[in-house]
Amino acid sequence: MIAVRVLAALVVGASIGFERTFHGRPAGFRTHALVCLASSLLMLVTVYPTWWMAVTPTDAFRTDPTRMAQGIMTGIGFLGAGVIFKEGLTVRGLTTAASIWITAAIGILLGIGFYFAATVGAVATLAVLAAFRFIEHRLPAEFYAHHSLTFQRGAIMAEEDLRRLIGEHGFSIANLSYRLCGDGRLFEYGMVIKTRDRRNAEALSEHLCRLPEVLEFRIAPTGD
Numbered sequence: 001m002i003a004v005r006v007l008a009a010l011v012v013g014a015s016i017g018f019e020r021t022f023h024g025r026p027a028g029f030r031t032h033a034l035v036c037l038a039s040s041l042l043m044l045v046t047v048y049p050t051w052w053m054a055v056t057p058t059d060a061f062r063t064d065p066t067r068m069a070q071g072i073m074t075g076i077g078f079l080g081a082g083v084i085f086k087e088g089l090t091v092r093g094l095t096t097a098a099s100i101w102i103t104a105a106i107g108i109l110l111g112i113g114f115y116f117a118a119t120v121g122a123v124a125t126l127a128v129l130a131a132f133r134f135i136e137h138r139l140p141a142e143f144y145a146h147h148s149l150t151f152q153r154g155a156i157m158a159e160e161d162l163r164r165l166i167g168e169h170g171f172s173i174a175n176l177s178y179r180l181c182g183d184g185r186l187f188e189y190g191m192v193i194k195t196r197d198r199r200n201a202e203a204l205s206e207h208l209c210r211l212p213e214v215l216e217f218r219i220a221p222t223g224d
Helices: 002-022 028-047 063-081 096-113 115-138 159-168 201-210
Strands: 085-087 089-093 145-154 172-179 187-195 216-221
Touching: 002 028, 002 115, 002 216, 028 096, 028 216, 096 115, 096 159, 145 201, 159 172, 159 187, 201 216
Parallel strands: none
Antiparallel strands: 085 089, 145 187, 145 216, 172 187
């Protein structure tokens, strides 16, 4: 029975991790397999105390599975925090951190032999990570991106013209900033732009490529 629980944790953890690896996430196949396996093994300590204790547990000395589960989930919090990082105004890794957390929870269920709940949880997790990705991309949502343009200091596009150009491509501007760089030879506009149609970013990019006065530009979508 112990071997079955350990093997089940290994298979489920690897299945969830494969989805993360397939999409290029840092914590993937091996990480999730180890998290689920470790959670299951630790719960076996409390489920089978007679296998490792010298004496039979009594009312005065009894293991508490819930305390072990609490300790596991607390420890997983530190591991999950390690895959979350901030890039500009964008926070990445939240989904991977959540998948590590749920994998640990499933490992706990497998460790105590609660197979039905673990199976339902594993199927639901894979559905959220895989199937929900396609649903999320089709939900109406605003598209945000960090946008910057660089000009020669003597050939700067007027702010009014810039706002008109961005607006014609379906974007609105927020947090517009200005910066001199390149030892004062270059001028850079920085901003956050948003639109309801992600395809507007491609159209804007193609238009900026045709403008000779634009030395450099960047359109970096936000999101996980």
